[in-house]
Structures are given as C-alpha cells and as structure tokens.
Amino acid sequence: MRPLEVTKREEEYLEAMYILHKNKGVIRVKDIAKIMNVKPPSVVDALKKLAEKGLVEYEKYDRILLTEAGRKIAEETYSKHVFLTKFFVDILGIPPEIAEHDACQFEHYVSEVTVKRMKEFAKFIQEQCPYVLKQFLKEKLEE
Amino acid sequence: MRPLEVTKREEEYLEAMYILHKNKGVIRVKDIAKIMNVKPPSVVDALKKLAEKGLVEYEKYDRILLTEAGRKIAEETYSKHVFLTKFFVDILGIPPEIAEHDACQFEHYVSEVTVKRMKEFAKFIQEQCPYVLKQFLKEKLEE
DNA sequence: TAAAGGTTTTTGGCAACCCTAACACGGTGA
DNA sequence: TCACCGTGTTAGGGTTGCCAAAAACCTTTA
Structure with missing residues (x-):
C-alpha cells in the first residue's frame, strides 16, 4: 500500500466521522455534512x-465506517485538536470558542515536534511556576 | 470597494512578493515561483x-508591484510569521526550521486574539520567570 | 542587428472541492 | 402493501490552483 496522501480536507472529514462514531455510534451523511458545513453531495464525493x-x-x-487506517489518522488529528485547544485555553487564556477555531486549523499542519514541545512546556510551567501562570490567566479576566 | 476575500494561497503570494520587494527591490515571476514552490504559469495566474x-x-x-492594499495584507501576514516563529523558538524551544514551517501555516489562520495573547504571554513569562524559562530551554538541548 | 538564451505568457488540461437539481432508496404509517 | 417523506446519490457544472508545452518577449552578445 502506497504512502497515501491525505489532504487537509480529507483529514477533516475523517475527524468528523470519528467524532460522530464516538458520540452517536452511527455515521450519517447528513451529520457529516452539518459538521463539515457542506451539502450532502459533497460528503458523498468525499466518501468515495x-x-x-x-x-x-x-x-x-x-x-459508513472508518477503516483501521482511517481511524488512526482521525484519532491522531482529534487528539491534536483536543490538546491544542486545551493549551490555548489553559496556558494562554484564550476564550474557548477562539481556541477551538484556531486549534481546528492548526491541528492539520502542526508538526509532531511542536506538539510534543508544547506538551512539555505546559507541564513544565504548570509544575515549576503554577502561581505565575495563575496570575497571568487572572490578569486577563480583569481586563 | 467590497470586502475583498483573499484566499490563504493568495495571502502567501502577497507575502512572497512583499519579502522579495523588501530584500531585492524587484519582484520577478521566477523568484515568486521559487518561493511558492510552483512553476511560473501558476504565478502568472495568481498575479492576474x-x-x-x-x-x-x-x-x-x-x-510587478504590490498596491497599498496588497502591501498591507502582506505586511500583516509577514509580521505574524515573524512573531510566531520567534515564539516557537524563544518560548517553546523548537528548532528554527520546524518553527518556520509551522509558523508559515499557522500565520494564515491564527486569530488576532490568539496572537495578542501569545505576545502578552511571552512578555509575561520572560519578565516574571526568566530563569524557569531558561531552564526549560536548556533541558531540551541536553536531550 | 540578428540570433541566442533566459524569462514570461498563453493554451489546454487535470485534480480537489463544492453546489443545485433531479432521481433513487427505504422505512413508516394509513 | 403502498404512498410519502426524509435521506442518500447521481448528473452536470463552477471555482481555485497547479502543470507541461509552446509561443511571445526582451536583453545581451557576437
């Protein structure tokens, strides 16, 4: 099997399907369309x-089901999504909606190195200077 | 004049032209092509x-020249690029090449709020716990 | 000044994604 | 069981971006 190239958009479809499967059990064209913000025919194209x-x-x-390979990609993407959102909110103090939006794009491009490093950074700061971090996040609320 | 919609790719072209103008004075199709990693005909399409x-x-x-409006967009994008790269390197300790790569994508999606917040965070950490930061960056070098 | 060589442009095509309109399917209620 | 209605699919098209090949341009040099 060739080094399948997965476009950013395809990655998004896989992630949407993964979330649907996780939350509802079934994956339906209509629901994918809603998440992806497209019309059903586009979903069918993508599925093919x-x-x-x-x-x-x-x-x-x-x-509709994800294969093992598809699930793997979706899971990786989704976990980046969750982490990035959390980082933006917990460390940078960005409003959840905006954090979500930014993470949703960045997740498709960010390198493994960067994710790993962000995780280490979060851990380090939270352990080494939790008080300073708390102070930073507090200041923001007061603006 | 309508709220011109600029695609991500167009933003990249503008940024490439901005950099060429800044560094070389002239903007040539061939050079844009090299930066954008495409062939000349694609550049001509984009220019039109x-x-x-x-x-x-x-x-x-x-x-070839940027108009005032074009220059403004390019400049905004470029400044995000510079800042994000710096943040990745100086705060997270990511290798410059990877930082560059990630910034290069994120710059087109990141919200103003997030950029602003990252700037505040960088400043805050560098002022409030420079030693801890230094320690974090050092650890990485030792791996 | 004319041919050579590099650059730019045009032409014609391809792939990814999206849409509307129309058609096919299939489960449900009368 | 059959007509209905929501869901899914096909057909036909549009846009953005990219490319190879060939034509047009321009500058430089013999």
Whole structure:
C-alpha cells in the first residue's frame, strides 16, 4: 500500500466521522455534512475518495465506517485538536470558542515536534511556576 | 470597494512578493515561483487574480508591484510569521526550521486574539520567570 | 542587428472541492 | 402493501490552483 496522501480536507472529514462514531455510534451523511458545513453531495464525493484510499468502508446506501487506517489518522488529528485547544485555553487564556477555531486549523499542519514541545512546556510551567501562570490567566479576566 | 476575500494561497503570494520587494527591490515571476514552490504559469495566474482584486499592479511583461492594499495584507501576514516563529523558538524551544514551517501555516489562520495573547504571554513569562524559562530551554538541548 | 538564451505568457488540461437539481432508496404509517 | 417523506446519490457544472508545452518577449552578445 502506497504512502497515501491525505489532504487537509480529507483529514477533516475523517475527524468528523470519528467524532460522530464516538458520540452517536452511527455515521450519517447528513451529520457529516452539518459538521463539515457542506451539502450532502459533497460528503458523498468525499466518501468515495476516502473509500478508494482505504480509509473508509463505504457502499452506497449502506452503513459508513472508518477503516483501521482511517481511524488512526482521525484519532491522531482529534487528539491534536483536543490538546491544542486545551493549551490555548489553559496556558494562554484564550476564550474557548477562539481556541477551538484556531486549534481546528492548526491541528492539520502542526508538526509532531511542536506538539510534543508544547506538551512539555505546559507541564513544565504548570509544575515549576503554577502561581505565575495563575496570575497571568487572572490578569486577563480583569481586563 | 467590497470586502475583498483573499484566499490563504493568495495571502502567501502577497507575502512572497512583499519579502522579495523588501530584500531585492524587484519582484520577478521566477523568484515568486521559487518561493511558492510552483512553476511560473501558476504565478502568472495568481498575479492576474490579485491584480483584479486590486492587490497587485500587474501588466504583462511589466514590473510587478504590490498596491497599498496588497502591501498591507502582506505586511500583516509577514509580521505574524515573524512573531510566531520567534515564539516557537524563544518560548517553546523548537528548532528554527520546524518553527518556520509551522509558523508559515499557522500565520494564515491564527486569530488576532490568539496572537495578542501569545505576545502578552511571552512578555509575561520572560519578565516574571526568566530563569524557569531558561531552564526549560536548556533541558531540551541536553536531550 | 540578428540570433541566442533566459524569462514570461498563453493554451489546454487535470485534480480537489463544492453546489443545485433531479432521481433513487427505504422505512413508516394509513 | 403502498404512498410519502426524509435521506442518500447521481448528473452536470463552477471555482481555485497547479502543470507541461509552446509561443511571445526582451536583453545581451557576437
């Protein structure tokens, strides 16, 4: 199997499907469309492409599932998403909605090195100077 | 004049042109192509679009210039680029090349709020616990 | 000044994504 | 069981961006 190239957009579709599966159990075209903010035909296009790449199990009118490979990509992306959002909120004190928005884009580009380093940084700061961090986050609320 | 929509890619073209103008004085198709990692015809396509949007002065075979509006967008993007790279390197201790790469993407998506907050954070940490920061950055070098 | 060589532009095409309109499917209620 | 209605799919098109090949341009040099 070739080094499948997954576009940013495809990664987003996989992540949406992963979240749906996690939360609702079933993955439906309509729900993917809502999350992705597109119309159903676009979802079908995407599903066909993803199926060709072996990332999704898809037969028309049948149930939709992520394959092992697809799930892996989705999970990696999703975990970056969760972490980045948390970092923006807990360390930088960014409003959750904005943090969410920024994380949602950055998650598709950020390198592993950077994520790892951000994790180490968060841990380090929270352990070494929790008081200073608290002070920083407090100042913001007072503005 | 309408709220011109500038795509991420167009923003990148503008930034490339801005940098060329800043460093070399002249902006040439060939050089834009090299920076953008595309072939010359793609650059010409982009220039036409940008000219239509009033962001670039472009007449074929003539010199290429950013308009005031184009320069403004480029400058904003570029300054985010510079800051984000600096943040990744100076605060998180990420290798310059990787910092550059990540900044190069994030700069097109990051919200103003987040940039502002990152700046405040950098300042705060550097002033309030410079020693802890130094220690964090040192540890990384030792791995 | 004319040919050479590099640069720029045009042409024609391809891939990723998205949409509207129309059609197919399938579960539900009368 | 059949008509209905929501959901899913196809058909047909549009935009953005990119490319290779070939044509146009311009500068430089013989």
